[in-house]
Amino acid sequence: MPKITFIEHNGTPHTVEIAVGKSVMQAAIDNNVPGIDADCGGECACATCHVYVDAAWLDRTGLPAPGSQEASMLSFAAVTQPDSRLSCQIEVTAALDGLVVRMPEGQH
Amino acid sequence: MTERVVIAGAGHAGGAAAALLRQLGWKDEIVLVGDEPIPPYQRPPLSKAWLKGEATAESLALRPAAFYPDAHIDMRLSTTVTGIDRTGKTVSLGSGETIHYDFLIIALGARARRLPLPGMDLANVLELRTAADADKLKAALGPNKRLAVVGGGYIGLEAAASARALGAEATIIEREPRVLARVACQILSDFFQDFHRAQGVTIELNAGVQALEGAHGSVTGVRLSDGRVIPCDAALIGVGAVANEELARDAGLTCDGGIVVDLAARTSDPAIFAIGDCTRRPLPLYDRMMRLESVPNALEQAKQAASAICGKPAPAPEVPWFWSDQYDLRLQIAGIPFDATQIVVRGDIASGKFALFHLTADGTVQAVEAVNASTEFMGGRRIVQRRKKLTAAQISDMNVTMQTLAAG
Numbered sequence: 001m002p003k004i005t006f007i008e009h010n011g012t013p014h015t016v017e018i019a020v021g022k023s024v025m026q027a028a029i030d031n032n033v034p035g036i037d038a039d040c041g042g043e044c045a046c047a048t049c050h051v052y053v054d055a056a057w058l059d060r061t062g063l064p065a066p067g068s069q070e071a072s073m074l075s076f077a078a079v080t081q082p083d084s085r086l087s088c089q090i091e092v093t094a095a096l097d098g099l100v101v102r103m104p105e106g107q108h
Numbered sequence: 109m110t111e112r113v114v115i116a117g118a119g120h121a122g123g124a125a126a127a128l129l130r131q132l133g134w135k136d137e138i139v140l141v142g143d144e145p146i147p148p149y150q151r152p153p154l155s156k157a158w159l160k161g162e163a164t165a166e167s168l169a170l171r172p173a174a175f176y177p178d179a180h181i182d183m184r185l186s187t188t189v190t191g192i193d194r195t196g197k198t199v200s201l202g203s204g205e206t207i208h209y210d211f212l213i214i215a216l217g218a219r220a221r222r223l224p225l226p227g228m229d230l231a232n233v234l235e236l237r238t239a240a241d242a243d244k245l246k247a248a249l250g251p252n253k254r255l256a257v258v259g260g261g262y263i264g265l266e267a268a269a270s271a272r273a274l275g276a277e278a279t280i281i282e283r284e285p286r287v288l289a290r291v292a293c294q295i296l297s298d299f300f301q302d303f304h305r306a307q308g309v310t311i312e313l314n315a316g317v318q319a320l321e322g323a324h325g326s327v328t329g330v331r332l333s334d335g336r337v338i339p340c341d342a343a344l345i346g347v348g349a350v351a352n353e354e355l356a357r358d359a360g361l362t363c364d365g366g367i368v369v370d371l372a373a374r375t376s377d378p379a380i381f382a383i384g385d386c387t388r389r390p391l392p393l394y395d396r397m398m399r400l401e402s403v404p405n406a407l408e409q410a411k412q413a414a415s416a417i418c419g420k421p422a423p424a425p426e427v428p429w430f431w432s433d434q435y436d437l438r439l440q441i442a443g444i445p446f447d448a449t450q451i452v453v454r455g456d457i458a459s460g461k462f463a464l465f466h467l468t469a470d471g472t473v474q475a476v477e478a479v480n481a482s483t484e485f486m487g488g489r490r491i492v493q494r495r496k497k498l499t500a501a502q503i504s505d506m507n508v509t510m511q512t513l514a515a516g
Contacts, residue, residue, distance in 0.1 A: 040431065045482060
C-alpha cells in the first residue's frame with residue numbers, strides 16, 4: 001500500500017499506509033493523525049482537512065489541479081499557500097507512494 | 109500511577125473525544141462505553157447515503173475497527189453507564205461493574221422525542237437516531253411502499269428525499285404552517301416545500317396527528333386531527349430530540365434542558381465534562397447559552413474537553429454550522445440568526461443556488477443559509493466569525509465576490 005507522510009505544524013512526522021482509491025484525508029483519519037479535523041467527513045464542504053503539497057510532488061505525480069469547488073473552499077481556509085489542497089479531494093494512487101504533505105497551523 | 113478517562117457514550121462526540129485525547133497526548137487509560145453494539149459511526153448519512161444503500165458499514169464507521177485496540181482504547185459496547193458516584197469518582201455500568209475515573213466525559217447524545225399518541229407501539233412506527241433504526245426504515249422503503257413522515261424537520265425532509273430516491277411515496281405531516289419552522293426562515297421553508305412537492309412528496313401543513321392506525325399489529329395509516337387518514341406502510345416520527353441528561357441530573361450536575369457546560373465543555377463538577385447533543389453550551393459569538401444538535405458541535409466540544417483534560421490551551425470558539433443534503437440540494441448554514449431583523453438574498457432562488465444573509469438592525473451578519481452555494485457558506489462563516497457588518501446592496505451584488513465581502 002502507498003505510504004503517505006503527514007508533517008504536523010510543529011514538525012512531527014507521521015508516516016501511514018493507505019489503500020489505493022481512498023483519500024489522503026482518510027489516511028489521516030484512519031490513523032488518527034493530529035491536525036486534520038475533517039469536520040464534514042470528506043464531502044469537500046468545510047475546508048478543515050487542509051494540507052500543503054510540495055510543488056515538486058505536484059509535478060512528479062501529475063496530481064490534478066484543484067476542482068472549482070475545492071478552489072472555492074480553499075479561498076476561505078485558514079492560512080492558504082499556492083500549494084494548499086483539501087486532502088479529502090486527493091485520491092490515493094500508486095504514483096502517490098511516498099507523498100509528503102505538511103499541515104497548517106490550524107484548520108479553523 | 110496511571111489515570112483514567114471514562115467516556116459515557118460512543119457516538120460521534122464520544123468517539124471523537126477518545127481519538128482526540130490520543131492526538132493531544134493522553135497516555136493513560138481511556139474507557140469508551142456505548143449502548144449500541146457497534147463502534148462509533150457517523151449518524152448524518154443514516155437518513156441519506158445509508159438509507160439509499162450508497163454507504164457501507166465501513167464507510168459509516170468513524171475509525172477502522174482496528175483503531176481502538178491499536179490506540180489502547182478500552183471499548184465497552186452494548187452497555188451503559190447507569191450511575192455516577194462523584195465523591196468516590198466511580199461510574200457503575202449496566203454490566204454490574206464499577207469503574208474508577210479521574211475524568212469523566214458524558215457524551216450520551218439525545219433521543220427522539222416520543223409522541224403520546226395511540227398506536228405508537230405498532231410495528232413500522234419508526235424513529236431515526238441509530239443505525240439499527242435506519243435499517244428498519246430501509247427495510248420498509250422501496251417501490252410502491254408509502255412512507256408517512258410526522259414532522260417536517262431535517263430528518264423528516266431527508267428521509268422523504270431518500271424514500272423518493274428509492275421509489276417510495278412520501279407524505280410529510282407538519283403541525284406548523286411550514287416545514288423547518290423551528291430551524292429555518294420562511295424563504296427557505298418555501299423553497300424546500302416547493303422542491304419536495306416537485307419531487308412528488310405530499311406535504312400536509314397545519315396538520316395535527318391524532319393517532320397511528322394499524323392492522324395485525326402493524327401501522328396502516330396516520331389519522332390527522334381533521335379526521336383524514338394518510339395511508340402508509342411505515343410512519344417515521346421525527347419531531348425533535350430530547351437531551352439525555354438524566355444521568356448527569358441524578359448525579360447532581362447542573363442541567364437546564366441539556367447538561368450545562370462552559371467553553372472547556374466542563375460541567376459543574378470540574379472532573380466531569382459533557383459534549384455533543386446532550387449539552388447546553390455557551391455561544392460566545394452571541395453571548396448566550398444553547399443546545400446544538402450537530403456534528404460540528406460534537407467535534408468542537410470533543411476538542412474542548414480533550415484539550416482541557418490534556419492541559420492544552422482551549423481551542424478558539426467556532427461559528428456553529430449545520431448541513432443537510434436533500435436530492436441534489438446541499439444546504440449549509442453558518443451561524444444562528446439571533447435578533448436578525450432583515451434577510452438579504454444573494455443569488456437567484458429560482459435557480460436553486462442562493463444564500464440568505466440574516467442581519468441585525470445595525471447590519472451585523474448573524475447567519476448565512478446557503479443552498480448549493482458553498483462559497484457563500486464559507487465566506488459567510490468567516491463574516492459571522494468576524495462580526496462583520498454589511499449592507500443589503502453589498503450582499504446582493506453578485507459582481508462583488510464572496511472573497512471581497514469576507515475580506516477585511
